Amino acid sequence: MLGAEGAWIGTAFLATEEAGIHQFQKEALVESGDTDTVVSKSVTGKPARLVRNKWAQAWVDAGKEPLPMPYQSMISGPVLAAATQAERKDIAPGFAGQGLGLIRQIRPAREVLEDLVRSAEESLTRAGQFC
Ligand SMILES: Cc1cc2nc3c(=O)[nH]c(=O)nc-3n(C[C@H](O)[C@H](O)[C@H](O)COP(=O)(O)O)c2cc1C
Numbered sequence: 001m002l003g004a005e006g007a008w009i010g011t012a013f014l015a016t017e018e019a020g021i022h023q024f025q026k027e028a029l030v031e032s033g034d035t036d037t038v039v040s041k042s043v044t045g046k047p048a049r050l051v052r053n054k055w056a057q058a059w060v061d062a063g064k065e066p067l068p069m070p071y072q073s074m075i076s077g078p079v080l081a082a083a084t085q086a087e088r089k090d091i092a093p094g095f096a097g098q099g100l101g102l103i104r105q106i107r108p109a110r111e112v113l114e115d116l117v118r119s120a121e122e123s124l125t126r127a128g129q130f131c
Helices: 023-031 054-062 071-085 098-102 108-130
Strands: 037-042 048-051
Touching: 037 054, 054 071
Parallel strands: none
Antiparallel strands: 037 048
């Protein structure tokens, strides 16, 4: 409605039945709100937005700058692999964008896409009233 020709969408499709992430990570997405993300270099050494978690926070608390890519992954890899195996959503909930607060449940990807198309159509129809 504001003139965009496309949208780049990620997180909404992580909370779908088809997504290849772990079930506990999908649940973390549903349980988190739009203020529950942080930008952190703690996973790869490059900034990435994550669901707020203890691993990212530990680096902040310690006042330590994560290593540059690719070295940080050598440190974070074993920690996050163990946390993932233990299904620790407080440590390894994964990546997420700021659309997180709009995710209410784990759904089929088809439903997410149909909702996006429907709401885009509604917005574009309403836009006609402003001409
Ligand atoms: C699992 C995942 C991995 C991502 N990896 C990258 C990446 O490597 N580089 C990058 O620039 N953006 C990355 N992004 C950000 C996306 O490109 C996109 O900008 C963002 O997901 C859009 O916001 P949304 O997730 O709230 O829809 C990633 C996002 C997700 C969810």
